Amino acid sequence: MSTLQGVNSVDIAINILNFIAQNGGIARAADISKGCEISKSRLHKYLVSLCRTQMLYQDIQTSRYGLGRNILLLSSFIEADNSHIDIINNSLINFRDEQNVSTGVASRLGKTVSLVKYNRSFKNVDIDYLPNTPLPLEKSAAGIIYCAFDKQIKQTLFSSQELDTVIQQGYAIRYTPTEGIPGAQSIACPVFNNQGELIAAAITMGFIDKTDMEALASALIKQVKTIVI
Structure with missing residues (x-):
């Protein structure tokens, strides 16, 4: 252990960030308080500062x-360490160009799944995302893919039957629109390396007609199969 004197409040703030990252990227204040062994009143001050500096955000x-x-x-x-994200994304850019749908790549950092690449469609009206947008496990197609295929994510959000269905069909669909983006859906499928390890989730998202979902999911799987990592 280092004997150098540091700033205790910085250590506490980092501990809070680490706790949230290790719990899927989102957590309740009560759980943070218990997990970080800090009183709720003291924790509140840290949360206010971390939100003010946009290191955290609070879901309304x-x-x-x-x-x-x-x-x-x-x-x-x-x-x-490698360019596998760019390789996957280049393939999804081709898919975007062929299908005229927005595409993206989701990757996991710790226990947080984020949209690390986004390719907007050429439609006049579509969705826009900021770089590295965090994706909630329970409300995104990519989140479902990671829950189903990534053994490092321990979750209780979905039943084993739901996850088995995703594994068997090879894709996940989020039919329920995200709040604030009426009508927006997403489809995701896993991308594996040569060792069979999940390295990313390929996504297409936007204002997709429900009748086109299955066909688009099949086309996305076919596109992903052309990727060699």
């Missing part, structure tokens, strides 16, 4: 705290 509906855009922006400066 659930009051839970998630990793903010600034911490995700900082993580984007870490160089990847």
Whole structure:
């Protein structure tokens, strides 16, 4: 252990961020308080500061705290060990061009799944995302893919039957629109490396007609199969 004197409040703030990251990127204040062994009143001051600096954000509906855009922006400066994300994304750009649908790549950092690449369609009206947007496990197609295929994510959000269905069909669909984007859906499928390890989720999203969902999911799977990592 280092004997150098540091700033205790910085240690506590980082501990809070680590706790949230290790719990899927979003957590309740009560759980953070218990997990970080800090009183709720003292924790509140840290949460206010972390939200003010956009290291965290608070979900208006659930009051839970998630990793903010600034911490995700900082993580984007870490160089990847390889270019597999770019390889996947280049293939999805081709898919975007062929199908005229928005595409993206989701990747996991710790226990947080984020949209690390986004390719907007050429439609006049579509969805826009900021770089490294965190994706909630329970409300995104990519989140379902990671719950189904990534053994490092321990979750109780879905039943084993639901996850088995996703594994068998090879894709996940989020039919329920995200709040604030009426009509927006998403489809995701896993991308594996040569060792059979999940390395990303390929996504297409936007204002998709429900009758086109299954065909688009099949086309996305076919596109992903052309990717060699």
